[in-house]
Amino acid sequence: YDCENPDLPMDNGLYVIKNVEACTLCSKCYTDIDNDDHVLATTPPGFSIRQSTIFNSGLGVFAETTIPKDTRLGPYDGVLYKTQLPDISWAYTWSVKYESGERIKHYVDASPKTHSSWIRYVNCANTVDEENLYLLQYNYEIYYVTYECVKPGTELLVWYGDSYGEHLGLHRTEEDYQRRFNEPDIRQVFVSTIAKFPPQPHTSKCFKFYNMCPFKNPPGSTGKHTKMCLPGKSFDVCRYTLCEENPCTNIVDCRPCAGYCFHDGKYIQPNHEFFKADNVNFCLCTDDGILKCTIQHSSYEDMCVY
Numbered sequence: 001y002d003c004e005n006p007d008l009p010m011d012n013g014l015y016v017i018k019n020v021e022a023c024t025l026c027s028k029c030y031t032d033i034d035n036d037d038h039v040l041a042t043t044p045p046g047f048s049i050r051q052s053t054i055f056n057s058g059l060g061v062f063a064e065t066t067i068p069k070d071t072r073l074g075p076y077d078g079v080l081y082k083t084q085l086p087d088i089s090w091a092y093t094w095s096v097k098y099e100s101g102e103r104i105k106h107y108v109d110a111s112p113k114t115h116s117s118w119i120r121y122v123n124c125a126n127t128v129d130e131e132n133l134y135l136l137q138y139n140y141e142i143y144y145v146t147y148e149c150v151k152p153g154t155e156l157l158v159w160y161g162d163s164y165g166e167h168l169g170l171h172r173t174e175e176d177y178q179r180r181f182n183e184p185d186i187r188q189v190f191v192s193t194i195a196k197f198p199p200q201p202h203t204s205k206c207f208k209f210y211n212m213c214p215f216k217n218p219p220g221s222t223g224k225h226t227k228m229c230l231p232g233k234s235f236d237v238c239r240y241t242l243c244e245e246n247p248c249t250n251i252v253d254c255r256p257c258a259g260y261c262f263h264d265g266k267y268i269q270p271n272h273e274f275f276k277a278d279n280v281n282f283c284l285c286t287d288d289g290i291l292k293c294t295i296q297h298s299s300y301e302d303m304c305v306y
């Protein structure tokens with residue numbers, strides 16, 4: 001990319017480089033999204049995961065091409081927990097907070113590789129001068145954003161926060177930040193646009209994609225499910241009773257597609273329980289492909305009726 005005129009999509013004032021869907025080609029929906037390579041398969045072009053420049057810190061993420069300032073990377077995928085259970089591997093866990101920035105809404109644990117994305121490998125900067133990313137919580141998801149134009153070969157580094165930093169033997173003060181950036185500390189930014197941009201009912205102008213392939217049949221045509229367009233033209237399957245149709249191939253019965261139920265752009269494994277985006281309701285994908293969700297609504301997902 002060109003740092004001055006990058007040819008990248010934008011969202012809310014930031015350039016966007018999204019995670020690659022683990023199943024990239026429509027014809028290859030049979031990819032086993034459940035194996036350990038899932039996380040590497042989510043790495044977008046222009047980045048690599050390799051031995052970190054930080055001594056004894058394992059793998060790290062490197063820019064292999066120029067990445068413009070203000071580029072949003074992610075999201076930081078993982079398993080969501082409402083409470084910090086003792087067995088959560090905190091090493092890969094971020095907390096997602098309510099808008100006030102104080103109360104914790106849930107935790108996202110990227111230790112299971114089957115559920116995480118490539119930015120789980122971003123290490124913690126040893127010094128403020130090495131920091132080239134800040135953390136952005138946007139619509140209750142965690143992203144990393146570049147502070148500056150990142151040159152090829154540079155390791156991407158973020159500040160994990162004071163207590164995690166302490167654990168790694170690292171210290172950082174507000175003054176360190178101000179010395180480098182000459183502005184108030186913005187290492188952790190919270191933005192919630194869910195209320196500002198309510199989902200719009202599907203129209204023919206709103207294209208839906210799954211793994212880069214537009215849906216062949218307009219959603220809702222069978223009357224079995226309803227899809228809503230969310231900001232950024234992403235899609236959500238609000239009501240999905242039987243998992244009959246693979247939107248990539250239109251093959252009836254998506255069992256060979258490494259999953260039964262389909263929600264929010266992802267296949268859900270049988271008997272897998274997960275929180276919905278509102279993190280109030282949770283769903284279970286049953287063995288026979290039925291997605292059962294609770295209906296204690298508190299957010300825009302009020303519109304989704306099961």
Ligand SMILES: C[S@@+](CC[C@H](N)C(=O)[O-])C[C@H]1O[C@@H](n2cnc3c(N)ncnc32)[C@H](O)[C@@H]1O
Binds near residue numbers: 058
């Ligand atoms: C979110 S993971 C980052 C990816 C990790 N390097 C890996 O290979 O899976 C966090 C862990 O990376 C290591 N790490 C990250 N930043 C570090 C640093 N500045 N110094 C030492 N270890 C670090 C620590 O083991 C930490 O618990």
